[in-house]
Amino acid sequence: MAKRSSRTTIHDIAGALGLNASTVSRALNDHPAVSRQTRELIQGKAREMDYQANHIAAALRKGRSDILGVIVPAVDRAFFASVIRGIEEEADREGFRVIVCQSYDSSERERTMVETLQRLQVDGILISSAKDGKNDLEFYRRIIASGQPIQFFDNVPQELDVPSVVINDQQGAYAATAHLIEQGYQRIAHLRGPQHQHIYRDRFRGYLDALRDAGRPTPPEYIVDIVSHFDSGKESFARLWSLHPRPDAIFSASDFSAAGGIKAAQSLGVRVPEDLAFIGFSNEPFTELITPSLSSVDQQTLTMGQRAARRAIDTIKQRNALDVSHERLVLSPKIILRASSLRNAK
Amino acid sequence: MAKRSSRTTIHDIAGALGLNASTVSRALNDHPAVSRQTRELIQGKAREMDYQANHIAAALRKGRSDILGVIVPAVDRAFFASVIRGIEEEADREGFRVIVCQSYDSSERERTMVETLQRLQVDGILISSAKDGKNDLEFYRRIIASGQPIQFFDNVPQELDVPSVVINDQQGAYAATAHLIEQGYQRIAHLRGPQHQHIYRDRFRGYLDALRDAGRPTPPEYIVDIVSHFDSGKESFARLWSLHPRPDAIFSASDFSAAGGIKAAQSLGVRVPEDLAFIGFSNEPFTELITPSLSSVDQQTLTMGQRAARRAIDTIKQRNALDVSHERLVLSPKIILRASSLRNAK
DNA sequence: TTGTAGGCGTTATCAT
DNA sequence: ATGATAACGCCTACAA
Numbered sequence: 001m002a003k004r005s006s007r008t009t010i011h012d013i014a015g016a017l018g019l020n021a022s023t024v025s026r027a028l029n030d031h032p033a034v035s036r037q038t039r040e041l042i043q044g045k046a047r048e049m050d051y052q053a054n055h056i057a058a059a060l061r062k063g064r065s066d067i068l069g070v071i072v073p074a075v076d077r078a079f080f081a082s083v084i085r086g087i088e089e090e091a092d093r094e095g096f097r098v099i100v101c102q103s104y105d106s107s108e109r110e111r112t113m114v115e116t117l118q119r120l121q122v123d124g125i126l127i128s129s130a131k132d133g134k135n136d137l138e139f140y141r142r143i144i145a146s147g148q149p150i151q152f153f154d155n156v157p158q159e160l161d162v163p164s165v166v167i168n169d170q171q172g173a174y175a176a177t178a179h180l181i182e183q184g185y186q187r188i189a190h191l192r193g194p195q196h197q198h199i200y201r202d203r204f205r206g207y208l209d210a211l212r213d214a215g216r217p218t219p220p221e222y223i224v225d226i227v228s229h230f231d232s233g234k235e236s237f238a239r240l241w242s243l244h245p246r247p248d249a250i251f252s253a254s255d256f257s258a259a260g261g262i263k264a265a266q267s268l269g270v271r272v273p274e275d276l277a278f279i280g281f282s283n284e285p286f287t288e289l290i291t292p293s294l295s296s297v298d299q300q301t302l303t304m305g306q307r308a309a310r311r312a313i314d315t316i317k318q319r320n321a322l323d324v325s326h327e328r329l330v331l332s333p334k335i336i337l338r339a340s341s342l343r344n345a346k
Numbered sequence: 347m348a349k350r351s352s353r354t355t356i357h358d359i360a361g362a363l364g365l366n367a368s369t370v371s372r373a374l375n376d377h378p379a380v381s382r383q384t385r386e387l388i389q390g391k392a393r394e395m396d397y398q399a400n401h402i403a404a405a406l407r408k409g410r411s412d413i414l415g416v417i418v419p420a421v422d423r424a425f426f427a428s429v430i431r432g433i434e435e436e437a438d439r440e441g442f443r444v445i446v447c448q449s450y451d452s453s454e455r456e457r458t459m460v461e462t463l464q465r466l467q468v469d470g471i472l473i474s475s476a477k478d479g480k481n482d483l484e485f486y487r488r489i490i491a492s493g494q495p496i497q498f499f500d501n502v503p504q505e506l507d508v509p510s511v512v513i514n515d516q517q518g519a520y521a522a523t524a525h526l527i528e529q530g531y532q533r534i535a536h537l538r539g540p541q542h543q544h545i546y547r548d549r550f551r552g553y554l555d556a557l558r559d560a561g562r563p564t565p566p567e568y569i570v571d572i573v574s575h576f577d578s579g580k581e582s583f584a585r586l587w588s589l590h591p592r593p594d595a596i597f598s599a600s601d602f603s604a605a606g607g608i609k610a611a612q613s614l615g616v617r618v619p620e621d622l623a624f625i626g627f628s629n630e631p632f633t634e635l636i637t638p639s640l641s642s643v644d645q646q647t648l649t650m651g652q653r654a655a656r657r658a659i660d661t662i663k664q665r666n667a668l669d670v671s672h673e674r675l676v677l678s679p680k681i682i683l684r685a686s687s688l689r690n691a692k
Numbered sequence: 693t694t695g696t697a698g699g700c701g702t703t704a705t706c707a708t
Numbered sequence: 709a710t711g712a713t714a715a716c717g718c719c720t721a722c723a724a
Binding site: 050052053054055056057059060065067074075076077078081082084085088097098099100101102115116118119120121142230256259262263266285286288289290291 | 445488635
Binding site: 019020021022023026033034035038057059060061062063 | 717
């Protein structure tokens with residue numbers, strides 16, 4: 001091993017000044033019990049010697065790392081990128097760093113990442129669980145029992161009673177459907193996401209409730225199963241358009257499928273929203289770029305990240321105090337109305 | 347302080363087994379000089395006692411953390427999200443963790459993040475510099491001189507001779523423009539990004555070169571300055587469409603502006619690509635969702651991340667050996683042809 | 693093959 | 709107000 005270009009340590013500074021390392025440590029941490037003189041002397045010398053505190057050593061000693069670990073399925077999905085942004089903002093404010101890991105929606109990988117983060121001695125872990133249906137509840141229970149601060153958001157393993165921040169999918173779906181009804185649409189179809197995921201079950205339920213509350217029937221053929229993708233929307237449109245009577249509005253559990261549906265409709269000369277209205281879910285960035293722009297349900301991603309981080313940090317700091325945040329925080333989504341569902345828009 | 351729910355350490359295991367901590371350490375690290383028997387005994391006990399290695403302690407001792415720090419302007423831009431994914435993939439393969447920080451395009455914040463990462467003792471730093479034009483070259487030079495492995499990607503501070511991975515913007519712009527020429531378009535305009543950023547200067551140059559090589563003139567009024575945004579594209583279209591003769595194709599340095607231009611064109615009944623063709627830059631995810639789908643220049647983001655990480659890791663591992671990676675790696679972009687620029691598409 | 697001892701850089705607890 | 713000392717958990721010469 002070549003000699004590491006060894007950084008200056010508090011001992012180096014102490015040596016150069018004929019002082020003790022502990023004094024230097026105190027001075028650098030603005031400890032009150034150090035004279036103004038020596039503090040300034042030390043801080044000056046530190047700058048001069050280009051001193052960089054060794055966070056690792058401090059973490060080892062203090063038993064905390066001031067790091068938050070975040071696990072999401074993938075950072076390149078707009079939803080998670082935005083939640084992470086929220087987490088970062090809040091963490092920053094509190095002097096925490098953030099490590100981001102991706103599970104690629106594999107529960108096994110997710111568990112590996114949890115262990116990795118623990119080895120790194122992160123102070124808290126924030127997780128949006130992998131959606132492969134293979135979550136190991138025992139694994140999570142053990143973590144929680146161990147006292148390790150952990151905070152879920154977005155997707156929470158089922159039947160697990162854990163602190164979490166989620167949005168009310170059902171409410172969002174209800175609002176979206178009710179909006180279509182208000183606009184005067186009569187036959188409202190639903191592109192339904194995979195029902196083994198509860199977020200999609202909730203969206204389906206919101207759709208049903210809104211129709212029921214409006215006294216509308218729900219012809220089963222108006223409910224089409226999709227996966228959240230563009231092509232899925234194209235196919236679904238074809239299927240729905242072959243029905244009699246045809247639907248005149250579609251609430252899609254996915255923006256991507258809605259966009260696919262719009263494109264397929266337009267290629268047949270169907271006018272959106274005059275002949276067929278669309279509203280999606282997630283408020284993906286592209287929704288305002290397509291023609292017509294796509295109405296959607298915003299999931300308050302920034303807020304979700306901020307809240308999740310704040311709760312995690314609170315838990316970390318109050319390890320011994322009242323444990324305030326073992327509840328589930330439910331955020332209200334917000335429907336964003338755009339051209340694809342507005343009859344009177346010019 | 348309440349007693350930390352103290353994790354089990356190698357000493358605990360050693361105690362439980364009547365062995366020495368160093369033996370436990372060796373066994374856990376598969377050191378060859380430990381008998382099969384004791385190794386298995388120890389590893390079994392470790393599992394039983396739910397032992398989690400303390401990465402922090404090991405990092406302090408070994409002087410390495412196996413962590414890579416990444417600084418980007420913002421994780422919620424598709425470009426960076428994808429590069430990060432590439433970095434993660436490669437890092438993962440090599441047993442490195444990744445910490446992601448955001449500069450929000452503030453050079454000052456970027457410097458703060460660099461210092462934070464150094465305090466965390468990351469083994470290497472990857473940066474896409476903030477684009478506010480306030481990069482402190484001296485700051486970077488000091489880091490490089492200090493021997494800290496650092497690797498730039500995408501946006502590199504000017505006049506700084508550092509290891510970096512970039513794409514060839516000029517080449518991409520050239521190819522995009524040449525494609526429009528090939529398709530038979532005669533009067534090709536350019537939505538030009540802010541010229542204080544070299545990526546936009548390069549794109550402009552590529553555009554000019556392609557026209558020159560094809561023997562085409564370049565009427566100055568066909569060059570319109572934009573910022574990379576939707577509305578900017580709308581305005582630019584209006585400006586261009588008022589000219590005589592009107593352009594029949596537009597190469598935009600930004601996908602967003604191209605999308606804005608398309609929307610504005612369509613609202614006037616202009617047909618795309620028959621009356622006016624468009625090609626953008628960046629291959630943003632939404633490009634295939636809008637109507638017509640938008641041709642664009644793909645920036646090989648995943649590859650960029652992988653290469654940058656690989657080079658950083660190589661540097662880290664070869665601290666003493668031949669320093670292979672102080673060069674600039676230039677990736678070739680790839681033009682993606684879609685309906686917005688294809689005359690014969692159905 | 694295993695044990696001993698020292699140290700990575702910092703902070704907390706004594707004592708002075 | 710400052711100094712001395714020990715300890716955080718791990719790794720690695722070196723010794724046995």
